[in-house]
Amino acid sequence: MDLTARDINEKQFHDAWRGYNQAEVDDFLDKVAEALDTALRERDTFRRRAGELEQAVATSRDTEEMLKKTLLTAQQAAEEAISKAKAKAEQLVTEAEERANVANEEARQRLLTIEEEMRQKNADAERRHAAKKHEYEVAIEKLRSVESEIEQRLRAFLEQQMAALEQLVAAEVPSGAKERSKGVGPPETPGDARRSAGPASEQRPRARPAGPNTEPVPVVDADAAAQRRGVRGLFSRDEA
Numbered sequence: 511m512d513l514t515a516r517d518i519n520e521k522q523f524h525d526a527w528r529g530y531n532q533a534e535v536d537d538f539l540d541k542v543a544e545a546l547d548t549a550l551r552e553r554d555t556f557r558r559r560a561g562e563l564e565q566a567v568a569t570s571r572d573t574e575e576m577l578k579k580t581l582l583t584a585q586q587a588a589e590e591a592i593s594k595a596k597a598k599a600e601q602l603v604t605e606a607e608e609r610a611n612v613a614n615e616e617a618r619q620r621l622l623t624i625e626e627e628m629r630q631k632n633a634d635a636e637r638r639h640a641a642k643k644h645e646y647e648v649a650i651e652k653l654r655s656v657e658s659e660i661e662q663r664l665r666a667f668l669e670q671q672m673a674a675l676e677q678l679v680a681a682e683v684p685s686g687a688k689e690r691s692k693g694v695g696p697p698e699t700p701g702d703a704r705r706s707a708g709p710a711s712e713q714r715p716r717a718r719p720a721g722p723n724t725e726p727v728p729v730v731d732a733d734a735a736a737q738r739r740g741v742r743g744l745f746s747r748d749e750a
Contacts, residue, residue: 545595556584
């Protein structure tokens with residue numbers, strides 16, 4: 511089957527994975543078609559010239575040898591032109607394949623580089639996240655430690671205050687009770703008793719007179735008792 515420039519230009523190729531660059535293939539086919547078309551025109555020209563020479567040989571036998579040599583030269587020139595066109599076409603194909611291979615290798619290397627960069631970025635992000643998480647955990651632990659220390663100091667302070675208050679109350683109650691049980695001080699007249707009693711809402715409980723077989727009952731200061739109840743309530747809230 512004879513191959514023409516039209517056959518080359520109208521040839522369709524199917525796309526394939528990792529195939530050649532279509533623009534380069536089309537450009538190469540255009541060049542091959544042009545070279546083949548030139549060679550075919552030259553061949554046709556040489557054939558016409560050979561026909562003319564053969565016709566001249568038929569009319570003039572004296573120039574037969576010269577015509578044969580001319581025909582041989584024309585055939586050799588045509589074959590040489592075709593050979594050169596084929597060599598040029600093969601060279602173009604080889605160069606196109608090499609360029610395609612280089613482009614594919616560059617694309618593959620670029621893809622590997624991008625993948626490695628993404629892995630590095632992901633690893634860096636994970637390390638930063640872990641560092642921040644550890645930093646927050648350490649800060650939270652420090653806050654909890656400070657909170658526990660403050661709570662312990664406050665508890666110790668309140669316990670000291672409560673103990674001091676109880677000691678103060680314990681020191682005041684026995685002395686007051688002792689003075690009342692012994693009847694220390696001048697005898698109180700009815701008028702003095704009424705003046706010292708004051709309003710009923712401000713009166714505090716008094717100790718009963720001590721008999722021969724009874725012990726004096728201590729009189730508890732109402733303010734001190736209220737303070738102790740407040741401190742105990744504070745401790746009960748802390749424990750809850």
